[in-house]
Amino acid sequence: MTKKKALAGVTVVELATFIAVPAAGRILADMGANVIKVESLDGDNIRYTAPTEGRPVNPHEDTTFDLENANKRGIALNTKTAAGQKILFELLEKADIFLTNWRPKARDRAGLDYKTLKQKFPHLVYACVTGYGDTGPDQDLPGFDYTAFYARGGILGSLYQKGTMPMNVIPGLGDHQCAMALASGVLAAYIHAKNTGEGEYVSTNLLHTSIYTQAIMIQAAQYKEHGQPYPIDRRTTTSPFILAYKTKDDRFIQICMPVYDAYYSKFMTCIGREDLAQDARYTHLQDVAKHKRSPEVYDIIWQQMAQKTVKEWREIFMANDIPFSVAQLWEEVLEDKQAWAIDTFYRMQYANGSEKALVRPPIRFLESGLPDYQRGPLLGEDTPTILQELGYSADEIAKLEASRDVSVWRE
Template identity: 50%
Template sequence: MSKKLLEGVKVIELANFIAAATAGRFLADQGATVIKVESAKGDPLRFTAPSEGRPLDWHENTTWELENANKLNISINTKSEEGRDALFALLEDADVLITNWRQGPLERQGLDYESLKKRFPKLVYAICTGYGENGPDKNLPGFDFTAFFARGGYLETLRQKSGLPMNVVPGTGDHNVGMNLAAGILAALYHARETGQGEKVESSLFETAVFNLGMAIQAAQYKDIGKAFPIDSSDYDNPLLSSWPTKEGRYIQTCMPNYNQYFKVFIATIGHPELADDERYFPIQNLQANGLGPELHKLISETFKTRTVEEWRTPLVEADIPFSLAQSLTDILDDPQAWDNDCFTAFEYENGNTRTLVHQPVRFAEQGKPVYTRGRFPGEDGPEILRQHGYSQERIDKMLADGSLYVWSE
């Protein structure tokens, strides 16, 4: 295997939960040395298992692996003088700092960008927040349920007009933000290597959601054209952008954004060739002028109910209609497309259990398959990391005794 893409890059991750950790995980996967700084209490992410429907077991913590595989871990009390000194020792030769701390704590401990750039001018300083660094709500606590899904427009846009907002899954918005942050870090890291000047990189849950829904948000300016979200799927401007119930109660989603391109082929494929040349339904301008979108939607929906998913698959594939079964999470675990593209790895825990773990979604041709090493326990690598930074064993023992350095044990 060739040299890892980021081998030789050193990253300090001063962050908890998911978004910032996602960026750190990406850099670690590409060969960077990522040192996660964790408090003695433990990252709150270590305790979220009951909310996710899995066992609360630090020795088999699938969420922790997803966000923190391939990293080292040191647990220091940054509020103590010795702990803060240790953190600055780690930063002396670091290329990147990733954090999701709020501005107040960062400033109180001298860890804000303006303070650190004076001491470490080449450092790439990456921060992710809930709502961005400016504005009246910049200091609010931000999670993807609130700052991304709710404030960012997902819940009100993606629900049926007649129904509740959709259920949301933790980590979805965070993963978006983390990968955005990683992209910014790489651009700033290139700049730092070329010029010797560091940079501050920022992304947030709210800003990412606004970008993700950018097409719909921009279109919302044209209030006299189209329909405002939320919309029932039966009333879409283009009824071919819908989910259809099948005979066994599953759903098939179709996507034909250019109605006029697909309508004739699609309507014949599902068994209604007599409508292909019906000027009431084609082109889309006639459909909309006649107000027949809901009627066409009902006809298609009733037609799909007459066959199973498997019975629909062949004709839709042969007609080159863009579609997919609405898969459950357990469907995805068994999806050969996911396995063949290295979305997953079979990971064996020390307790003997083998679990399916998810890789990040970027592949490199010359790097080989992604490698998964388990996320570390709090402070597991701390003494060795400090030894590598010139700390004597005597000083390390003193820090362990006074609590400025911590190593987790059973």
Template identity: 50%
Template sequence: MSTRKKPLEGVKVIELATFIAAATTGRFLADLGADVIKIESAKGDPLRYTAPTEGRPLDMYENTTWELENANKRCISLNMKDPKGKEAFFKLLDGADILITNWRVQALQRAGLDYETLKVKYPSLVYAMCTGYGEYGPDKDLPGFDFTAFFARGGYLENLRQKTDVPMNVVPGLGDHNVGINLAAGVLAALYHAKLTGEGEKVETSLFESAIFNMGMMVQAAQYPDYGVKYPINISEANNPLNACWLTSDGRYVQTCMPDYNTYFKKFTAALGIGEYGEDEKYYPVQNLIENKLGTDIYSKIMAAFGTKEYKEWEKILTEADIPFALAKNWEELLEDEQAWANDCFYKMKYPKGERVLVKHPVKYQEMGPTPYDRGPFIGEHGIEILSELGYNKEDIDAMLADKTLYVWEDK
């Protein structure tokens, strides 16, 4: 293992946030060596209690979601409504390089924690803000989760469903992780500038803004209503029917991706054993297909061909033909995916009840070596340690514990 110093060692980050998106940013920075101190209430981040929704047992000692978002961090639980708790928070900020928050705009302003207020006292601070719908506009203070602000408002659910069916099911974290990494990229740029110049910056993104960026190609294309088909569509109606999922005889779906129909059509139909259509000018090139309105027809022929063989047979045929494809895998299969293990996607964490496989961040570093994976902290686990570092003596800390300004979770 490399002994190279991690790039963010010596950087101090205060994370005043709940749930996933902002925590993803903090976790990314913690993996790079930053001292990320997460601030929670006595009850703790609601993310600690989402296990039943995800189909897991609720167990503070084995909380895989908490680990995913909060590994490698320290935690202090402060009552921010108490003046002594607020004072401790500002002492933390005194030595901080970065503040990460997902509080709503109005809440930040009421608490005196908005950027305009803090930059007066902390001119070099990088202020990272993650919201549901953005910092401005009529909906800036709406509660935002990725199900709503990202998937629904951002265009996924309406446009990506089959026209004749309800929207796809979504699961937590997809939009949040995307947004968290976007915010981390902005934070690192601002931190670099701050270290060079001493000038801080506010970095902001949101679930909604990130979804719009992700949908950029199609949002832009929507300005040309006289071309193509209006979404939502049934995939058989697409201008390019080769970018679809096909059902095999053993009930598995295979996704193919051939962005340029003309480059792949003859090779693809030949591999499927229906090469006669590749030579038929009604179906090729794509302009003829569109003019003859035969997209649904060729889609049906390809689907029928896939139904004649099991996936394992198609895997060999498509690989040899150099067709871009992938099996639609379930989560259980991903846990055993040889490609994922070869590329260090997973980490084996030892828990009191046994070993579990956890997912790692997708960015790797050759010279630095593997990033650590320490479990996420319990509520307030490092509070006494952190306050001691700030200069609080034992009597001060005991008094704060006694009046619940400071809280440290204990299993009862």
């Protein structure tokens, strides 16, 4: 017998596009919530990003849309008409949680600001993600993770090899971290609402999330008399035991031994430099840093790592319990046995006969088990059903569709 999901019986209305908020809605949907995704008649913009990701454009096989919107139902609604607005507020009346990524001024214009909705629905948990937050001079700037998370937050300007150029960034990294932060806040607010009958406003943003993600080093940057200002030359970094090194077969292995002194002798022996295992010049990181010998140790490791292949180093490091990982390519990640063993992926069988590996959110419940992975709704696919649940007749739904207040999926 399948056990009841944690959020069974909870209704969520999601009015959002792209990634961060829909990803939070996906997490709640996986937990059993009835998540109703409200889209414009043109649809969520994420439906049209396939070319920039190197995928074919196909509404019946849209891996990105399904990643962010699996297990939801969808209604296509014109929120600019009186009839469309009425339907939206009817949905909110029945909702426990409202998710949005509209910017503050846009919410104000539409009467969807927290103050207005709190008066109408005092029990409602209202949650949002923005690029830069709800206050301050930049609150209404458009925010994407490329700009607010990577660039403004300090990642692009700091975390690259000195003398080169910033990394090539990818979509979703900041958005998914925002999604997990928002989901955790929403769940706490929902518990509060259930206990008190009082709603709450929950928010996060890409800028704050980026800064929090890097908080250790951003805080440390205040000690200007210590360490090195970023970007740095990896060869001269304080500890050569937390870097990636190239192997004989042109792959990279990342090692991570934060307590340098504890690993020094063992690691030097592993890489074939037993002669240096007790060399007083290198055994203690404090002395290495004081005498600026980090480049010497780096060069030694670089030279040694180039003598063997990834396969050979993997065997040596695993046998000696050295913390490491091969820098895998995405194609290799898709075949990673450990990732499959922990149910990171799901084999999605599309109606067109295609099978693709789709990623699950990294949250797992033992008792209620893994959620099903139902594809995201086609644009307006569930419009009739959702309207019927609100009490609309077939004739009324047909009139709404004819007047472009709603749309219904048609092949």
